[in-house]
Amino acid sequence: MSLLEVDGLGVSYGRRSGRVLSGVSLSVRPGEVVGVVGETGSGKTTLVRAVVGLVPADEGRVTFDGTEVTALRGRRLRAFRRTGGMQLVFQDSLRSLDPDLTVAAIVAEGLTVAGGLTRSEQAERVDEALIRVGLDPALGTRRPGQVSGGQRQRVALARAIAVRPKVLLCDEPASALDASSRNQVLLLLDRLRRELGVAIVMISHDLTSLAGLVDRVAVLFGGRLVEQGPVGEVFGDPAHPYTALLVASAPSIGARPLGRSAASLRPARDRESWPHGGGCRYAPLCPFATADCAVEPPREERADGRTVACHHAETWSDLVGQTRGALT
The missing domain is CATH 3.40.50.300 (P-loop containing nucleotide triphosphate hydrolases)
Known part of the structure; x- marks a missing residue:
C-alpha cells in the first residue's frame, strides 16, 4: 500500500x-x-x-x-x-538554515512548532537526532557558519528526522558537497532508511x-x-530514448553501451521544427520519433511494472539494437 x-x-x-x-x-x-x-x-x-x-x-x-x-x-x-x-531537505543547507540560530535551536524548530514536549524532552530529541546523523551534540552551541558544508547538511537532516517523519x-x-562528503551523506540516507523505516x-x-x-x-x-520502474531495470535497460541518453552520459552505472557517445542518441536539427500539439515533449529531440509522436500523448503500462511514455516502447529493443549496430 x-x-x-x-x-x-x-x-x-x-x-x-x-x-x-x-x-x-x-x-x-x-x-x-x-x-x-x-x-x-x-x-x-x-x-x-x-x-x-x-x-x-x-x-x-x-x-x-x-x-x-x-x-x-x-x-x-x-x-x-x-x-x-513529510519533511523537505533542501539542496543549499547554508541558505535553508537560519544563520542566527544555534544548531540545537535549528534542529528543534519542527519540535517547537509541533508542541507537546517539555524542554528536557525536546533537548533529548535534539541530541538523539544529532547523534543519528553522526554529529556530536556538543556542536549544538555553534551556528551554521561555524560548521563545515557536510556538517550543515547533516544538521538539515537532523532537523528533518527530529519530528520522526514518515x-x-x-x-x-x-x-553542493565535495565527493567525500557527498558519499557520506548518501550512505547516511541509506542508514536512516534502514534504521528508522x-x-x-x-x-x-x-x-x-x-x-x-x-x-x-x-x-x-x-x-x-517519461519512464519509471525498478532502478536496475530502468538504468540497466532503458525503455525511453531520453532515459537512454541520460544513461549513456553516465556509463559508470554499468548499463549496456548504446554507442560511442551520448551524442549518438541525438536527432537531426529538422526535428526541432516539428509542430507540437500536446504529444511527447521529447519528440523534437528523439532519434526514433515519427510525426505522430509530436501530437499524440504517449503512455504505456508494461507487464513488468514499468511505465514508459513512448509510442515506440514495444519495439524499443529492436530500435536500440539497430542503432547500436550502426554506431559500433
Missing part, C-alpha cells in the same frame, strides 16, 4: 513560464526510496515543493497517509504541516548517486514523467 501517492499532478507558474509539471503520477511505499532524475529545468524541485504544499498544484492531487494534501487550505494545511509527516523529500541534498524521495541529476541508493526511479523530461 502506498504511503505517498501523486496522481496527475500539474503546476503552472503563470503565462510567461507556462506549465512546469503536467500529469505527473508516482507512488512511494513505506520504507521505500524513490529517485527522481532529470536535467536542470525538468521540474524536479517543483515536484517536491508541490508535494509538501509549498507550490500550489492546479491539477491532480497528492495524498499522504490517507490525507489529500492538495485539498487542504489555510488552518487545515498549517495543522497538517505541524504533524511533520517521508523525507530530499532535493539534491549532496550535490522512513521512506525517501531523492531528487538528483546524478544517476550514479541514485543507482546504489534507490529502489525505484522516475525520469522527468520537460515536466512529464
Whole structure:
C-alpha cells in the first residue's frame, strides 16, 4: 500500500513560464526510496515543493497517509504541516538554515512548532537526532557558519528526522558537497532508511548517486514523467530514448553501451521544427520519433511494472539494437 501517492499532478507558474509539471503520477511505499532524475529545468524541485504544499498544484492531487494534501487550505494545511509527516531537505543547507540560530535551536524548530514536549524532552530529541546523523551534540552551541558544508547538511537532516517523519523529500541534498562528503551523506540516507523505516524521495541529476541508493526511479523530461520502474531495470535497460541518453552520459552505472557517445542518441536539427500539439515533449529531440509522436500523448503500462511514455516502447529493443549496430 502506498504511503505517498501523486496522481496527475500539474503546476503552472503563470503565462510567461507556462506549465512546469503536467500529469505527473508516482507512488512511494513505506520504507521505500524513490529517485527522481532529470536535467536542470525538468521540474524536479517543483515536484517536491508541490508535494509538501509549498507550490500550489492546479491539477491532480497528492495524498499522504490517507490525507489529500492538495485539498487542504489555510488552518487545515498549517495543522497538517505541524504533524511533520513529510519533511523537505533542501539542496543549499547554508541558505535553508537560519544563520542566527544555534544548531540545537535549528534542529528543534519542527519540535517547537509541533508542541507537546517539555524542554528536557525536546533537548533529548535534539541530541538523539544529532547523534543519528553522526554529529556530536556538543556542536549544538555553534551556528551554521561555524560548521563545515557536510556538517550543515547533516544538521538539515537532523532537523528533518527530529519530528520522526514518515517521508523525507530530499532535493539534491549532496550535490553542493565535495565527493567525500557527498558519499557520506548518501550512505547516511541509506542508514536512516534502514534504521528508522522512513521512506525517501531523492531528487538528483546524478544517476550514479541514485543507482546504489534507490529502489525505484522516475525520469522527468520537460515536466512529464517519461519512464519509471525498478532502478536496475530502468538504468540497466532503458525503455525511453531520453532515459537512454541520460544513461549513456553516465556509463559508470554499468548499463549496456548504446554507442560511442551520448551524442549518438541525438536527432537531426529538422526535428526541432516539428509542430507540437500536446504529444511527447521529447519528440523534437528523439532519434526514433515519427510525426505522430509530436501530437499524440504517449503512455504505456508494461507487464513488468514499468511505465514508459513512448509510442515506440514495444519495439524499443529492436530500435536500440539497430542503432547500436550502426554506431559500433
